Amino acid sequence: MKCIKCSKTAKIGLKHLGGSLCPSCFAEVIEKRVRKSLRDNKWLKPADRIIYIDDGTLQSKAGIHLINAIFKNQPFNICFKKGLIKSAARLSKGYDKVLIPWNMDDEVVQFLDALFNAKKVPKKRHIKFLINISDEEIAFFAKIKKIKGTQKAKTRLGKMLDDLEKRYPGSKFGLLRSI
Numbered sequence: 001m002k003c004i005k006c007s008k009t010a011k012i013g014l015k016h017l018g019g020s021l022c023p024s025c026f027a028e029v030i031e032k033r034v035r036k037s038l039r040d041n042k043w044l045k046p047a048d049r050i051i052y053i054d055d056g057t058l059q060s061k062a063g064i065h066l067i068n069a070i071f072k073n074q075p076f077n078i079c080f081k082k083g084l085i086k087s088a089a090r091l092s093k094g095y096d097k098v099l100i101p102w103n104m105d106d107e108v109v110q111f112l113d114a115l116f117n118a119k120k121v122p123k124k125r126h127i128k129f130l131i132n133i134s135d136e137e138i139a140f141f142a143k144i145k146k147i148k149g150t151q152k153a154k155t156r157l158g159k160m161l162d163d164l165e166k167r168y169p170g171s172k173f174g175l176l177r178s179i
């Protein structure tokens with residue numbers, strides 16, 4: 001199996017990527033996708049006081065790795081603070097922008113949970129830094145970059161979503177788009 005971008009040996013075959021990728025091209029795709037969401041949403045300005053909430057999960061550590069890669073040699077000042085996402089409001093006093101390690105799975109699960117259980121989707125003013133990246137992609141990315149962290153707890157809905165993704169690759173992206 002060859003990488004569709006550079007024709008080196010491919011190791012990652014997630015169907016929604018449009019073909020198999022080698023580890024370095026895969027990491028590049030992920031980084032580009034995060035860069036694009038930052039740019040398209042105009043989330044951050046250099047003058048902002050920015051804080052990133054690190055909840056210790058692999059996902060959060062992958063987010064830190066991406067921040068360091070993306071903002072290297074850029075005039076942004078980003079602080080990292082350890083804590084839970086649900087405490088973000090308290091932890092971020094005095095900051096203008098709050099980045100949280102929140103990904104596609106978190107977003108879709110929250111949406112489905114609200115839908116099935118007739119709840120309201122909570123409105124968060126925080127920036128969902130990994131919104132375009134799925135759990136599977138985080139896992140591959142962390143492996144490639146040798147990132148360590150705790151596993152995020154999966155709810156029953158989260159597991160259901162993984163099963164759906166296995167059977168119908170691209171489901172998570174489709175659901176995110178419809179949200």
Ligand SMILES: [Zn+2]
Nearest residue numbers: 003006022025
């Ligand atoms: Zn490649």
